[in-house]
Amino acid sequence: MKDARSGETLIQANVYLVETLQGSTTNNSGYYVIPDLAPGRYTLMASYIGYEDFRQAIELMPGENRRIDIEMAPAVIQGRAVTVEASADSSIEKEKPIGVINVQPLFVKEIPSVLESDLFRSIQLLPGIKAASDFSSGLYIRGGSPDQTLILLDRTTVYNPSHFFGFFSTFNADAIKDVRIFKGGYPSEYGGRLGSVIDIYNRDGNRKEFQGRASLGMLASRITLEGPFSGGSWMLALRRSTLEPLLAVLRNNVDDVPDAFYFYDLNGKINYDAGPNDRFNLSFYTGTDNVEFPVAENTEFNLNYGNRTLSANWTHVFSHQLFSNFTVTGSEYFNYPSFLLSGTAFERDNEVVDLSV
Incomplete structure (x- = not known):
């Protein structure tokens, strides 16, 4: 994953599939992997602070390993009112490093x-x-x-x-x-x-x-x-x-x-x-x-x-x-x-x- 303007790799960016909520984050070299996916159609989403969200429809065939290089466009984040609400736990299991x-x-x-x-x-x-x-x-x-x-x-x-x-x-x-x-x-x-x-x-x-x-x-x-x-x-x-x-x-x-x-x-x-x-x-x-x-x-x-x-x-x-x-x-x-x-x-x-x- 890279910056669309400079080509700089992006570290700790979020990547996930909308349909299954399976996801990953980019490592120190900008690479990411989402393993063990069943064949089918998915919507790939990527987000990073200070950049526009990336969205792309993909289709995986049986036995296929797909490489998708993502370029994120920088964007100005507009301030707005924030409402905090309680909600049920998400089914996404994320690693939560302590400290x-x-x-x-x-x-x-x-x-x-x-x-x-x-x-x-x-x-x-x-x-x-x-x-x-x-x-x-x-x-x-x-x-x-x-x-x-x-x-x-x-x-x-x-x-x-x-x-x-x-x-x-x-x-x-x-x-x-x-x-x-x-x-x-x-x-x-x-x-x-x-x-x-x-x-x-x-x-x-x-x-x-x-x-x-x-x-x-x-x-x-x-x-x-x-x-x-x-x-x-x-x-x-x-x-x-x-x-x-x-x-x-x-x-x-x-x-x-x-x-x-x-x-x-x-x-x-x-x-x-x-x-x-x-x-x-x-x-x-x-x-x-x-x-x-x-x-x-x-x-x-x-x-x-x-x-x-x-x-x-x-x-x-x-x-x-x-x-x-x-x-x-x-x-x-x-x-x-x-x-x-x-x-x-x-x-x-x-x-x-x-x-x-």
């Missing part, structure tokens, strides 16, 4: 925040999630400390997802497609943490036309480029802090102002459809914070830290009953402090690197 929250990018962008929109600052407003402090984007989820939360970006672990010593998260709101938060009881595919899971997916890029947008904020400036190529799409999102003018003013009036204090991050993704049943994508992220702080004459403290991630994924549909994802991921967190004392440099390199399949 799972889906966060849409529009929610992140519209929530008021300090200086600019931030994913972690936004989800701190959700039930069961609390900020570590007013000056930190760290999350306490159902009592679990920030280090007990597994954070994934396109299936890759991000170890220290923060800029400015934790004041902002590393995730660019312009690059995010979907966020799922498991506050407890998460599936077996996740592991390595005691508390909760935040699973983030970046956008695939516009499959219909080239697009670009830029913004200038009080904290950072952002530029996003995306577009199609033969058989696929690509997306690049760059963000960099813009504190240099403020620091220049402070140096004239305040002592002990850093000589340099900035961050940047870059998100990228390439998608390629090798056929109707095969899809490949390559996703990467790199982000760095740099601080240069003069302590005294001939004495300076410098710190450079950040994250780098890379993931490659192959999605293959063997049949209507068998679907697979093969993923290779690599993640690195680095922290390079240095101290200059009377012309002598003291340096230390700290790194966490892992590779998983």
